[in-house]
Amino acid sequence: MIERIREDTLNLMTIAGLSGHENQVRKYIKEELKKIGLKPIFDKFGNTTVTFPGTSPSVMLFTHMDQLGLIVRKIEDDGFLKFERVGGVPEKILPGQAVSAISKSGKPLSGIIGIKSHHATQPEEKYQVSSYRDLYIDLGMGSAAEVRSNGIDIGSPVVYKPSAEVIADDKIIGTSVDDRAGCAVLLEVARQLNSRSNGPEVNIVFTVQEEFNLRGALPVAQKIKPEIAIQIDLLLASDTPEMRDFGEIKLGKGPGLSMFSFHGRGTLNGVIPHPVLVDHFEQTASNESINLQKSAHIGALTDLSYVQLVEDGVASIDVGFPIRYSHTAQEMCDLKDLVGLAKLLISALNSLPENINLIRD
Numbered sequence: 001m002i003e004r005i006r007e008d009t010l011n012l013m014t015i016a017g018l019s020g021h022e023n024q025v026r027k028y029i030k031e032e033l034k035k036i037g038l039k040p041i042f043d044k045f046g047n048t049t050v051t052f053p054g055t056s057p058s059v060m061l062f063t064h065m066d067q068l069g070l071i072v073r074k075i076e077d078d079g080f081l082k083f084e085r086v087g088g089v090p091e092k093i094l095p096g097q098a099v100s101a102i103s104k105s106g107k108p109l110s111g112i113i114g115i116k117s118h119h120a121t122q123p124e125e126k127y128q129v130s131s132y133r134d135l136y137i138d139l140g141m142g143s144a145a146e147v148r149s150n151g152i153d154i155g156s157p158v159v160y161k162p163s164a165e166v167i168a169d170d171k172i173i174g175t176s177v178d179d180r181a182g183c184a185v186l187l188e189v190a191r192q193l194n195s196r197s198n199g200p201e202v203n204i205v206f207t208v209q210e211e212f213n214l215r216g217a218l219p220v221a222q223k224i225k226p227e228i229a230i231q232i233d234l235l236l237a238s239d240t241p242e243m244r245d246f247g248e249i250k251l252g253k254g255p256g257l258s259m260f261s262f263h264g265r266g267t268l269n270g271v272i273p274h275p276v277l278v279d280h281f282e283q284t285a286s287n288e289s290i291n292l293q294k295s296a297h298i299g300a301l302t303d304l305s306y307v308q309l310v311e312d313g314v315a316s317i318d319v320g321f322p323i324r325y326s327h328t329a330q331e332m333c334d335l336k337d338l339v340g341l342a343k344l345l346i347s348a349l350n351s352l353p354e355n356i357n358l359i360r361d
């Protein structure tokens with residue numbers, strides 16, 4: 001199991017798939033599902049679903065395949081690209097960042113977000129953060145015509161230059177750990193469910209456009225109408241010096257549950273998990289001797305915030321793995337947490353009682 005999750009995570013991290021431009025990620029996932037012997041179905045957004053028929057309650061288990069990044073807003077006459085942000089890209093890490101602009105044919109073109117030479121930087125500029133509006137991408141091309149002839153146009157996707165590496169004791173570092181690691185975990189869950197003979201109906205969904213507007217999963221949820229939704233994404237690790245006050249999640253100490261998420265800056269949404277599902281995951285972790293961590297904080301949320309409100313409501317829970325340096329080009333997770341998460345999910349699904357009571361009366 002660990003080798004498969006490692007390989008899928010590393011492979012998926014090196015594939016560019018900005019929100020709304022997930023084609024190449026979907027292609028990889030589709031091929032892996034076919035190797036398992038599964039027939040995924042797709043919708044107009046690109047959500048990718050495999051269904052394991054079974055008894056009540058029906059479950060939607062999902063994770064997003066897209067990543068955050070940039071999109072080309074304007075091509076200057078001298079070949080520099082102005083851009084917009086797609087998703088929560090931290091502006092303070094952008095100057096000097098290696099990027100890949102993706103051409104119309106899918107070819108990644110390497111470049112850098114320009115930064116004033118250190119030798120020319122004035123003392124008062126050293127601690128300033130530039131607005132992305134003042135920044136530009138340099139692909140090393142000298143004219144707008146050259147940029148366009150290489151398949152880059154207004155609206156072309158740009159991502160952090162993809163990288164993936166195993167360091168130290170099975171830590172994984174690089175681009176888009178959020179949420180290609182989640183995709184690798186759900187591919188493994190799909191492999192395991194494929195050999196089961198009974199259990200609840202499970203729909204594994206690889207969703208799109210989560211980093212864009214958190215709603216890419218909605219059409220598929222409206223179609224499936226699940227009774228239970230389990231969403232897989234990162235949990236913010238709080239074991240580095242600048243994060244210690246934030247919570248108790250530690251890298252390498254196991255998967256975890258989000259007990260509260262909320263995002264107030266215009267979104268006004270979040271998830272408070274269904275108590276029956278919290279109990280079920282706690283019991284499962286205890287039975288399997290998996291250490292289960294918990295987070296509760298504002299500032300982050302997932303597409304589950306919208307999925308939970310589908311039809312007459314969906315019993316929902318965010319389950320995840322610790323990550324450091326979220327939304328940077330060098331996110332870090334621990335492979336052991338991914339394996340623990342896969343085991344937790346498989347066991348939780350296999351032990352889900354058919355008569356589980358989700359109505360709070």
Ligand SMILES: [Zn+2]
Pocket residue numbers: 064178179210233234
């Ligand atoms: Zn994510």
